[in-house]
Amino acid sequence: MTARYDLAVVGAGIVGLAHALAASRRGLRVAVIDRDSRANGASIRNFGFITVTGQSAQTWARAFVTRRIWEELAPQAGIPIVHRNECVIVHSPEALAVLEEFVATHMGAGCELLAAREAVKRVPMARPKSVSGALWSPHELRVEPRTAIPALAAYLEKRWNVTFQRKAAVRAVSATVVETTNETFHAERVVVAPGPDLVTLFPEVHAQHGVRLCKLQMLRLAPQPPSWRLPASIMSDFALVRYKGFSAQPAAAALRKHLEKAEPWIFEYGIHLIVVQSEDGSLVIGDSHDYGATPDPFYSHEIEEAILQLAHGVLDIPNREVMERWIGIYPQSEQCEWFVVAPDTQTRIVQVTTGNGMSTAFGLAEEVIAELCGDATFAGSSKPEL
Ligand SMILES: Cc1cc2nc3c(=O)[nH]c(=O)nc-3n(C[C@H](O)[C@H](O)[C@H](O)COP(=O)(O)OP(=O)(O)OC[C@H]3O[C@@H](n4cnc5c(N)ncnc54)[C@H](O)[C@@H]3O)c2cc1C
Structure with missing residues (x-):
């Protein structure tokens, strides 16, 4: 039957x-x-980063509902929340201008715009020299996918x-x-x-x-010392031209121009920095974006170097040993x-x-x-x- x-x-x-x-x-x-x-x-294969701030205006409210359900579900299903918050650390006046516009929108509710000194206080492992400021969002969660x-x-x-x-x-x-x-x-x-x-x-x-596939490259760095704990998922200037809630701000056009000129290879590989930390202290870092009907299955050393260069430019990471490398694929449409x-x-x-x-x-x-x-x-x- x-x-x-x-x-x-x-x-x-x-x-x-x-x-x-x-x-x-x-x-x-x-x-x-x-x-x-x-x-x-x-x-x-993803970061397990439940992201609210930066989602497009169409998905922002849906992301809030999703975050709430993860929060309710996690203790019932035995899923640890590994860390909370999001911090977008930026390194140029162009990027700071995007953050200023973003916090003034309804999607900036609950977020804080931090001056450079305060940003480094909140994220002590940030490399202080070039920091222009940061956006701090309390809405995010991270689970180990x-x-x-x-x-x-x-x-x-x-x-x-x-x-x-x-x-x-x-x-x-x-x-x-x-x-x-x-x-x-x-x-x-x-x-x-x-x-x-x-x-x-x-x-x-x-x-x-118009759906095609998007291939992403990811890696994990070995556990960091016990005192080195990220207080938030970390993103940088590149998030502001990729995440639609940010890139819809008028100042994003000037930022894109600035980044394309300053770091063209990052654009070529579709790299956008996210760094999150796992319970054992290891760091998941990514990612790159390569689009096609059937993207090739190979992991690129060059892309890894570019991702790591970006990560080490934003954060002072003591243990640089790469423990794992993988690719992931999701459906994507313009x-x-x-x-x-x-x-x-x-x-x-x-x-x-x-x-x-x-x-x-x-x-x-x-x-x-x-x-x-x-x-x-x-x-x-x-x-x-x-
Ligand atoms: C590297 C990477 C990082 C990412 N980071 C984040 C992040 O931090 N935060 C975030 O919000 N999103 C992130 N994403 C996006 C997120 O992971 C995807 O949007 C999401 O996982 C898609 O889920 P899905 O269920 O559609 O697809 P999948 O997880 O791919 O599941 C589809 C399932 O369908 C099954 N299936 C398909 N066809 C059939 C069939 N005919 N019969 C039986 N089974 C079938 C497959 O076997 C598979 O198990 C990331 C994605 C990648 C690749």
Whole structure:
């Protein structure tokens, strides 16, 4: 006899798991299906940085909801919050001008603009010489993704009786029928959250939204001395031309010009500095951005050098030994930051098409499940104008 579910979710990355959580909390009986035997995608390869400040105006409120849900969930699911806050340390008057404009917007609520001296006091490992100032945001959290994602799946299984079917590739979804390489699932509703697989299910939808893949390069430096603890996730000037909440400020155009001239290779590799710290004191540092239908799978030494040069220019890092190197891939579009498409009344295809799924998935899933359950109309199923 085939089991019947209220919701079947294709994909056990953060987007799929977020929908399983939102549906379970509403009392729905949920099955999650994934082709891999364990988490292996972008959701465990990222920084685990739940970022609110800097998100675009369209996703900022959703990131707040997501942050709140991570905070509620973390103690229940045994997921440690590794650190909090975000500090964007800047090194030019052009970058400071962007921060000044940003804090004056509604998205600057709760954030502080720090003078250079105060910035170095808050982040004592910042290299003081060239600091112009900083933005301090109290809204952020960091989890360790490689343990947090499995812990979230285990919590869904134990607390909410979610069924996980792993090692099963979904071949077709048609209304309430989900055909996998193992068995066929029947569900009242289906959410398809396939991450970077743009061809197996609904390829035309991905094509219509201009989705391609983005390859990122990441590394981990060995544990730092116990007294060296980051008080926040650290970003630098480059965040202000990449994160849309910052880059939408009028002063960002002059900053971009300045950075393109001063450090053209950083632009060439699409590098944007993030440094976060893990419980063992090690540092996760990245990242670069390379776009294409099928980016090459290779790790570049040159890009690593450029990322490290940037990191060591911003922070005085005592232990420089590289312990791990990896790449990650997420779906990306220049047309939209996310999309939700309904190929029929019971199915939703959900994609986060900019690199912020850890920061937005819980909020997005609340909206999608409310709409699927008939409790709301979902405004986000159209493409947001960027
Ligand atoms: C290096 C890197 C750093 C990042 N840093 C951050 C960060 O700090 N903060 C942040 O907010 N975001 C960050 N992101 C972005 C974030 O990781 C992604 O937006 C998010 O993980 C996407 O989640 P997902 O569930 O869509 O995809 P994935 O995690 O890739 O999961 C998709 C799942 O679907 C399964 N699947 C696909 N097709 C099928 C099928 N037909 N049948 C069965 N299973 C299928 C796959 O096996 C996979 O498990 C980063 C991304 C990368 C790569």
